[in-house]
Amino acid sequence: MKLSRLAENTPPSGILAISNAVKKRAGADEQLLNYTVGDFNPQLFPIPRLLEDEIIKAYRNRQTNYPATDGNEDLRVAIAAFVKKHQELCYNPSEIMIGSGGRPLLFATYHMIVDPGDTVIYPVPSWNNHFYVQLTGAIPRVIETKPENNFMPVADEIRPFIKDAVLLALCSPQNPTGTCFKTAQLKAICEMVVEENARRHKDEKKLYILYDQIYYLLQYGRQPHISPVTVCPQVQPYTIYIDAISKAFAATGVRVGWCYGPEPVISKIKTMLNHVGAWAPMAEQKAVTVLLNNDNAVVTYLNGFKEALLQRLTKIYKGILQMKMKGLPIDAIAPEASIYLSVKIELPQDMTTVLLEEAGVALLPFRVFGAAHTPDWYRLSVGTCRMEDIAPMLRGLQRALEAHMQPPQDCCAATANKTRR
Ligand SMILES: Cc1ncc(COP(=O)(O)O)c(C=O)c1O
Structure with missing residues (x-):
């Protein structure tokens, strides 16, 4: 059957392909540790109790009709206050749009800025930019980030592509790496964008930054979350x-997200999503309003949640460093944020299937995040990880690595010589 060009050219998700295969297998193997998902086991990580109660209450109060098309006014007011408190940034409720999670807002931002044939710059590994580029018919300029920069892009890597670009898609904390921008690194990028926009003729399209910060409340270090407008206020007219x-609230299935930025862009996003109807449900909007307005509930929840996530990430990270000390070909980046650990396994073959079959551990290779240049790196998610599973998981990992390690050349030669004698 012939369908639209869009339908024919939209590739299936590599992440979902592996996750579905793992889930199918997990059905038959209860021991399998599925660390592929960017999601949570709600038994381990429930949403805030206040949010749960307020959702139920809102349904009981018959909050079941259409929400406002750009999001309920009381929620947009609550978000403006939340942004002010957590990021020290000023946005009016009219510069905020509510959607059913982050995805429709990402989709609409791309579509309201990018025309087919326009250039979009994004780093890899990163989450789903290659799909949004495909869906808009954009020309991708892909920055292959380096482990020594914690897999975050730097200004000099972006500069060669900037002249023709209309969108620079950034994310910090980054999925899949769990790493964040440093202030100087992000500032240099933003200043470059401001300079580029000043250079453009008034009839030309501007270069916008899409800044996905969906994991920013799950940051572990002492460095506060930074974002384009905090490090470079002049970039505000070009940042979404x-x-x-x-x-941040383990609420992947509740479906409430928001975007904010310059009013002319946000108002177009509102118009587009009105036709898609990707609104957050009325009752959930009411409940999120109560949650965001309750500082104490937010802080208490985040403290407990972050501690539980960091405990897991740290335990796994330390276990990996111990294996590295023993000479095994494994390494990791110290956890900075989110639910992800970047794990390096330096063996000649892709270890995704080997680890699944021999260690019962499912990880996602960075290649499904568009990064073919880093075949040794994998994402490990702790969203479904139980503390008691970590020690057996590390033992399984160690056994699989030992089984697949090449014996050192000298040692083989020595053994062969001995046998010959
Ligand atoms: C970086 C990033 N942005 C956006 C999303 C989408 O979030 P939502 O579930 O709110 O649509 C994800 C989901 O994994 C993500 O990792």
């Missing part, structure tokens, strides 16, 4: 922020 409750 994406955020949601999905990750």
Whole structure:
């Protein structure tokens, strides 16, 4: 059957292909540790109790009709106050749009800025930019980030592509790496964008930054979350922020997200999503309003949640460093944020299937995040990780690595010589 060009050319998700295969297998193997998902086991990580109660209450109060098309006014007011408190940024409720999670807002931001044939710059590994580029018919300029920069892009890598670009898609904390921008690194990028826009003729399209910060409340270090407008206020007219409750409140299935930025862009996003109808449900909007207005509930929840996530990430990270000390070909980046650990396994073959079959551990290779240049790196998510599973998981990992390690050349030669004698 012939369908639209869009339908024919939209590739299936590599992440979903592996996750579905793992889920199918997990059905038959209860021991399998599925660390592929960017989601949570709600038994381990429930949403805030206040949010749960308020959702139920809102349904009981018959909050079941259409929400306002750009999001309920009381929620947009609550978000403006939340942004002011957590990022020290000033946005009016009219510069905020509510959607059913981060995805429709990412989709609409791309579509309201990018025409087919326009250039979009994004780093890899990163989450789903290659799909949004495909869906808009854009020309991708892909920055292959380096482990020594914690897999975050730097200004000099972006500069060669900037002249023709209309969108620079950034994310910090980054999925899949769990790493964040440093102030100087992000400032240099933003200043470059401001300079480029000043250079453009008034009839030319500007270069916008899409800043996805959906994991920013799950940051572990002492460095506060930074974002384009905090490090470079002049970039405000060109920056669209994406955020949601999905990750910070373990609420992936509740579906409330928001974007904010310059009013002319946000108003177009509102118009487009009105036709899609990707609104957050009325009752969930009412409940999120109560949550965001309750500082104490937010802080208490985040403290407990972050501690539980960091405990897991740290335990796994330390276990990996111990294996590295023993000479095994494994390494990791110290956890900075989110639910992800970047794990390096330096063996000649892709270890995704080997680890699944021999260690019962499912990880996602960075290649499904568009990064073919880093075949040794994998994402490990702790969203479904139980503390008691970590020690057996590390033992399984160690056994699989030992089985697949090449014996050192000298040692083989020595053994062969001995046998011959
Ligand atoms: C970086 C990033 N942005 C956006 C999303 C989408 O979030 P939502 O579930 O709110 O649509 C995800 C989901 O994994 C993500 O990792």
